Amino acid sequence: DAKTTQPPSMDCAEGRAANLPCNHSTISGNEYVYWYRQIHSQGPQYIIHGLKNNETNEMASLIITEDRKSSTLILPHATLRDTAVYYCIVDSGNTGKLIFGQGTTLQVKP
């Protein structure tokens, strides 16, 4: 079973920031937080990951709370092409496999 809880769906206006929350209250000290997304009918795409510090790359920013029990993925200027299912995954890397939950379906609207 997935170790994360995400809202099933969210809407965002095009051009605005999309903030996608994730709860992972049972996260262990050696587990990273990963975000992937799956645009309709395509393979999942890696977005970003972090351990305890906030991270930013060309796609998104990841904010992790100090107690590491929750995090937020931020897409700073959402476009229609960002419409997808977003998956938050916590993983230590020890097993190799990723456990996907149901994710959040983000609908970016014009």
Next chain:
Amino acid sequence: NAGVMQNPRHLVRRRGQEARLRCSPMKGHSHVYWYRQLPEEGLKFMVYLQKENIIDESGMPKERFSAEFPKEGPSILRIQQVVRGDSAAYFCASSPMGAGFKNIQYFGAGTRLSVL
């Protein structure tokens, strides 16, 4: 730098036939993972392979399914005697490092298997 290549993209089989799905990992990646996505369901891990070795097959159905990743050539997911319930999207992913390291996996576009 080519990404993870899967072929065929679409595969139609009749019940009882065999299905062979191929996956070429990204250049320099020696770890391959297979996932299955049933219609309207989430992604489920099937098997994790390294060159010539199966590392974890805990997600593979016990019968009819097998996977390999030979020293040369692509990884193959083989489904014997397909049934309608095998109809799904099968995704392959690869990573430069495997278990014990950061788990960043790069996915292919998938193979959509339809069983008639």
